Amino acid sequence: MYYPEQLAKLIESYQKLPGIGQKTATRLAFHTIGMADQDVNDFAANLLAAKRELQYCKICGNLASGEICEICSDPNRDKSQILVVEEIRDVTVFERVGEYHGLYHVLHGTISVFDNVTPDDINIKSLIRRLHDNIVQEIIIATNASSEGETTAMYLSRLIKPAGIKVTRLAHGLAVGSDIEYANEVTLIKAVENRQEI
Amino acid sequence: MYYPEQLAKLIESYQKLPGIGQKTATRLAFHTIGMADQDVNDFAANLLAAKRELQYCKICGNLASGEICEICSDPNRDKSQILVVEEIRDVTVFERVGEYHGLYHVLHGTISVFDNVTPDDINIKSLIRRLHDNIVQEIIIATNASSEGETTAMYLSRLIKPAGIKVTRLAHGLAVGSDIEYANEVTLIKAVENRQEI
Numbered sequence: 001m002y003y004p005e006q007l008a009k010l011i012e013s014y015q016k017l018p019g020i021g022q023k024t025a026t027r028l029a030f031h032t033i034g035m036a037d038q039d040v041n042d043f044a045a046n047l048l049a050a051k052r053e054l055q056y057c058k059i060c061g062n063l064a065s066g067e068i069c070e071i072c073s074d075p076n077r078d079k080s081q082i083l084v085v086e087e088i089r090d091v092t093v094f095e096r097v098g099e100y101h102g103l104y105h106v107l108h109g110t111i112s113v114f115d116n117v118t119p120d121d122i123n124i125k126s127l128i129r130r131l132h133d134n135i136v137q138e139i140i141i142a143t144n145a146s147s148e149g150e151t152t153a154m155y156l157s158r159l160i161k162p163a164g165i166k167v168t169r170l171a172h173g174l175a176v177g178s179d180i181e182y183a184n185e186v187t188l189i190k191a192v193e194n195r196q197e198i
Numbered sequence: 199m200y201y202p203e204q205l206a207k208l209i210e211s212y213q214k215l216p217g218i219g220q221k222t223a224t225r226l227a228f229h230t231i232g233m234a235d236q237d238v239n240d241f242a243a244n245l246l247a248a249k250r251e252l253q254y255c256k257i258c259g260n261l262a263s264g265e266i267c268e269i270c271s272d273p274n275r276d277k278s279q280i281l282v283v284e285e286i287r288d289v290t291v292f293e294r295v296g297e298y299h300g301l302y303h304v305l306h307g308t309i310s311v312f313d314n315v316t317p318d319d320i321n322i323k324s325l326i327r328r329l330h331d332n333i334v335q336e337i338i339i340a341t342n343a344s345s346e347g348e349t350t351a352m353y354l355s356r357l358i359k360p361a362g363i364k365v366t367r368l369a370h371g372l373a374v375g376s377d378i379e380y381a382n383e384v385t386l387i388k389a390v391e392n393r394q395e396i
Contacts (some may be wrong), residue, residue: 003261004261004262004263006248006252007248007252008205009244010244010245010248010283011246012244013245014368016233016237016241017226017230018225018226019214019222019225024217026287027287027288028216028219028289029233029248030285031216032215032248032249033248033249033252033253033261033287034250034306035214038212038250039211040245040249041241041246041249044242044245044246044247046204046208046210047211047230047238047241047242047245049204049208050204050205050207050227051230051231051233051235051239053204054202054204054205054231055231056231063201063202063205064205065202065233087236088228088263089224089225092201108232109317159330168266171303178313187291194215
């Protein structure tokens with residue numbers, strides 16, 4: 001289909017975003033032409049600012065305005081615990097809850113045989129380096145309860161345990177407030193396996 | 199949830215796009231940080247270029263690189279026919295088929311009682327101005343077969359017919375290649391109403 005070059009290029013840019021195909025990209029590009037000048041200028045400026053000024057923390061892989069993120073540079077955090085998550089947004093989930101006071105490590109993905117993601121492709125090497133200082137006493141693995149998340153957790157556990165560091169995994173079981181009737185089978189099995197004395 | 203200012207602003211910009219809520223905007227913003235520098239720079243440049251260099255044609259409302267679009271400035275188009283569509287992308291649909299050689303008029307919407315869109319809110323006035331030159335002999339209304347599209351078609355017909363200009367509407371009926379079994383009721387009724395001698 002014929003579009004002016006400027007529109008075709010914008011459609012192309014929108015298509016590079018995850019989950020946005022040609023149809024949606026076209027709709028977004030047409031919408032952009034009709035947006036207020038100020039909004040489009042802001043959009044472009046915000047894209048550049050976020051990309052230029054934000055980077056991954058050199059220590060933990062979290063989002064940072066400088067070289068080291070706010071959490072890693074906070075002297076009040078418990079440096080003996082590292083909670084390992086798949087994505088930066090998982091950090092914000094734990095921070096919102098506010099009950100965890102240790103440090104984080106963001107893997108930026110999971111080991112995946114299907115997608116051909118090997119341990120070298122995700123942020124594991126820098127996690128191992130962090131263990132050398134003998135301050136860390138526990139690694140809490142908080143990858144998702146998917147098969148990739150489980151694979152990654154098992155890999156990390158086997159890699160770290162021999163160094164004499166405690167490795168734990170978030171508990172699996174019934175979600176608080178949920179009905180047993182609607183729980184899936186695997187969750188129910190895990191909930192029975194991990195039952196606790198009351 | 200806490201995010202660095204640059205990220206929060208980018209999320210805000212993404213949220214101004216149609217159909218993108220806070221969750222998707224957040225996902226897109228995080229993705230942007232991980233994109234190649236070149237892709238983000240291009241994205242920002244393409245946004246600005248499209249917005250600055252493209253505008254609505256002063257005559258028909260179609261997308262134009264200058265004041266007048268390519269179709270309105272083409273001396274080979276049949277200036278006695280104007281095909282009225284709801285959106286710019288409808289123009290590209292007809293142009294792709296390539297069987298229509300007249301001019302277009304883009305309404306940029308439809309009259310809608312629900313959404314409080316009045317005839318003054320869409321591109322109707324400039325359509326009426328185009329009829330004053332006595333060159334136009336037929337207005338072909340190609341609004342969608344929705345209730346808003348029908349309302350708009352009826353409105354335009356009543357407005358234009360008294361000026362002695364022929365007003366037509368795209369035929370409604372069975373889609374070519376479709377099964378009667380799966381046609382919806384209204385389509386079947388229209389198909390019977392508009393039956394033609396063979």
